[in-house]
Amino acid sequence: MRIATWNVNSIRARLDQVASWLETHQPDVLCLQETKVPDEHFPHEPLEAVGYGATISGQKSYNGVALVSRQPLTHVGYGFDSLLEDDQEAMALSQQKRVISGRLGSLTILNLYVPNGTSVGSKSYGYKLDWLNCLGRYVAAQLETGEPLCMVGDFNIAPDHRDVHDPQGLEGRIMASAQEREALQVVLGQDLVDAFRCFHPESGHWSWWDYRSGAWPRDQGWRLDHIYLSRQLCGVAKGCWIDRQQRGLSRPSDHAPVVVELAIPGPMN
Numbered sequence: 001m002r003i004a005t006w007n008v009n010s011i012r013a014r015l016d017q018v019a020s021w022l023e024t025h026q027p028d029v030l031c032l033q034e035t036k037v038p039d040e041h042f043p044h045e046p047l048e049a050v051g052y053g054a055t056i057s058g059q060k061s062y063n064g065v066a067l068v069s070r071q072p073l074t075h076v077g078y079g080f081d082s083l084l085e086d087d088q089e090a091m092a093l094s095q096q097k098r099v100i101s102g103r104l105g106s107l108t109i110l111n112l113y114v115p116n117g118t119s120v121g122s123k124s125y126g127y128k129l130d131w132l133n134c135l136g137r138y139v140a141a142q143l144e145t146g147e148p149l150c151m152v153g154d155f156n157i158a159p160d161h162r163d164v165h166d167p168q169g170l171e172g173r174i175m176a177s178a179q180e181r182e183a184l185q186v187v188l189g190q191d192l193v194d195a196f197r198c199f200h201p202e203s204g205h206w207s208w209w210d211y212r213s214g215a216w217p218r219d220q221g222w223r224l225d226h227i228y229l230s231r232q233l234c235g236v237a238k239g240c241w242i243d244r245q246q247r248g249l250s251r252p253s254d255h256a257p258v259v260v261e262l263a264i265p266g267p268m269n
Helices: 015-025 044-049 088-093 123-143 178-188 195-199 244-248
Strands: 002-007 029-033 053-057 065-069 074-078 099-104 107-113 149-154 192-194 225-230 237-242 258-262
Touching: 002 015, 002 107, 002 149, 002 225, 015 029, 015 044, 029 107, 029 149, 044 053, 053 099, 065 099, 065 107, 088 123, 107 123, 123 149, 123 178, 149 258, 178 192, 192 195, 195 225, 195 237, 195 258, 225 237, 225 258
Parallel strands: 002 029, 107 149
Antiparallel strands: 002 258, 029 065, 053 065, 074 099, 099 107, 149 225, 192 225, 237 258
């Protein structure tokens, strides 16, 4: 089974690239972030033409997440309040379209677009920390089911110094601050494992290059896009990689896809 995550920074702007990538790599599920389109305007037809359907949660101009899959997903959930029904904060945070989940066989796939936070100490930074705290409650509720979980997305956090091109210069800034990193570790707890780091423990691997300041040609990137697996899935993980080639195309997203291979011959039963 092949599962991928990709912040496309507008599905309509990147539609041809997404359709081509699906044809070439044939993932079972492609999790998209920053689709930036309301549901009624999501471009289903070009994806259907290459054999995929899309389960969507979008809004105009901002945010938006989608699960693009060859087989229909079951148990689809939208927002935090799909599990945290009596949590008022979860209901409020779910107004922004950043969370979608679905099940393929017995595998739950959780697709996230974590807030950026703008700058350390800002109102947006506080929102990001609140959002991560709510995510922790949501993930704990999901793990209580005992079902295997694959949590993916644009986390807008570089987990440690290996995930930033300039660790000393960027330490403590947004996406590399101690509070963000600690909040992410609380979400992961002892139950979720970074699939990429199982295969690539070294530094120098990036999934995002800022459009500004020539970051791409200088390879000044960050690893912000992650795939986390519950421990019962670690034994069937066969590889995880970043498809840098997409970032080098004309008019690309500033993010590259990240892919995990699981030794599961189709939906888990």
